[in-house]
Amino acid sequence: MWDNLSLKEVVDYAKDPYPSIRQWIKDTGKRAVGSTFADVPEEVIYAFGFLPVTLMGTNKPLKKAPSHLPDNACSLARSNLELVLSYEGDLFDGYVLPQVCDTTQHLSDIWRINFPDKYVESYLAPRQADRPSARYWVKEEIERVMASLTKWSGKKITDADLNEAIKVHNENKALLKEIYEIKKKNPAALTNKEFFAMMKLSQQVDKVEFNKSLNKIKGSLKAENGKGYTDVVLVGITCDPPEIYDLFDEIKLNIVGDTLLVGTRYIQGVVSVNANPVDALTERHFKRGFFTPIHDNVYKNFEEVKALYKETNAKAIIYVHIEFCESQEYDLPDLKAMIRAEGIPMHTLDTEYQTLSLSHVRTRLQAFFESLKGGTL
């Protein structure tokens, strides 16, 4: 299904992966378990023989979600709820839903109440990361989710199952990292949209199959550094709708670094293979980069973004703000001020799931980069 995809097919599947997932389930007889962002250990779900699918919203209209979550709720949360209530809920036998903020906490409850006949488990991520208790808690939660999946599925997994899952996931991340390196140096070799479609699809489809496609795509990429590209760093949680990448491609921006959950923060999730697998999955939690709801160090975001900007020699930072994400909204004014005090050009994109028109985003983005090139910033 996903083992011999061209770049174009990757983009198409990433836009709407669900028909192919439906077919794959039919063909293989396997079951899918959905999760939302972020930090659910998908290797654990995979080790049980399920297909872990990270839900990333829908661009289809909201019909049912607004009666459960008001319009000032994070648009990604509403979009994911709509996805399962109206469109793709039948695909999933169960869900493991992370709680990282007030919205995701309620979302888990609402989800469970609306799917009384399905398996719905919470993954209670710690919202502090710098004290020993956080490490204790992550391990405890991974073990609790494993016990819960065992009870539900009737299957017990071994360290070997978990290590095999880790291997497959690590391979996926390694391939993405290699392709990212090629893309950074050769922006004409593949577009931003193509690359981030690979990132997205990696979190939604079977990795054993998709790794084969990634390998082939990697081999087919030609060194094409192109002309007139502006290197930028993308900061935020996600970047949606995917047409935003078209805008970046249109004005020849080359994303050379990012902090997205559908980007570098996913690649950073490589798990050590020379340790007890649960311990290794626990350690992984603390190696990943900044994620606003779970990190209590109030300067970590700024420090990471600044370091990334310098390391990549980027020309500007683009911050992607998801409308009504409270966590981002408390961080953003200070982050902007700190970044600007460093003399780093920064542009903020306000995005919302279900956005239909991007004309305002295009105009602002064009204006920002014209100013940047004109040296007027």
Place this chain on the structure above:
Amino acid sequence: MSEKLTSKQLSKKITDEYMDEAFHAHELGKLIGYSTAISPVEIFVAHDVIPIYPENHAVANLTAKKGAELCSITENMGYTSHLCAYARSDLAYRKSGITVTKGIPEPDFFLACNAQCFTLTKWFQVLARKGNLPVFVFDTPEYIMDKKAREEIVKYCVLQLKELISFLEEITKKKFDYDRLKEVMKYSAQSSILYKKFLDMAQYKPSPISIFDELIGMAIAVYRRGTQECVDYYQTLCDEIQAKVDQGIGVLPKEKEKYRLYWENLPVWFKFSDHAKLLGSYGGVILTSLYVHAWSFEFDLDKDPLVTLAENYVSRFSNSTIEDRVDMAMDLFKRYSMNSMIMFMNRSCKAVSFAVPTLKDILTKKTGIPALVFESDMGDQRFYAESQVRTRIEAYFETLDALQAKTA
């Protein structure tokens, strides 16, 4: 011999002394710890740290209708209008100095407990960046409905309380006194029992108190728990209300008390006396909410203090599942004989409000009582549509009247 103070006088005296001490904390060799209202503050009290609650200060300003003015200032600083009005009014106070009180002393550090909400953590992080001050996040995972998970959550919270104690010892350079904590816990347990007794007096018919009395009466429980004076205050308050009960004095006369209402959410602070009058004119009295019960702790003094602290703070309504919140509300419906409900969708408080649509659906099904749902903001008047709310309240009571007539 001096005359015994009334609860109102006692409240003022306790508050004045508390704020006076707080403003002179450094001269007294003490530190100021900003805390969320639902936090294991007993640990601060036992360690002679003065807890200050920016939320309380925000409430004073929002009740005095300063919300729109203050929130606009914060929005001009780049924050969006849909953040918590407590946070927005506080950030504006920091910038402008505008307040209807004497203000609050500056913090030395922060304790953010997310059993209440995650917003407070983010708000405190903003304040911490301004002064480069330490923040201790007391992380309370949702108290999910699984016995084993609950045991683990409590263990995790106990570990964190030990970390909090080490954090305080490091900052204050003073060893923590566990015997003192036991003493503080004793006061906290006593005052919590009395506070709950006070709230439960709304069970009487007619009810001697409404939620508006409770919102005023809860202040001391929020900022002085863990002290003898807090116990004294609630003893006095309970005695006063009991005297009303004995005389049959209700918020409304017995024959006029027609609708005994449940309120979901925090109040609309700048409207709460108007709401009391308006509802009263229809024979309605709001008796309670889960919000005011958030400080009805049930500390078990036979347990390790850190364990009973963890168990209590992690299980607040705001950190419970929607199913558990339904059970908590149903318990109140039964005990208080309530026959109507107002479900307030508070734009400011996502932590409480995002559960409201589901809660409303389940509660109306379980009780058979229709609900009035309205959307506004607890502190920012710009999101309050007077005529719309009034019309909805009027229509709701007409519906209830019609239902009552039908039943009769």
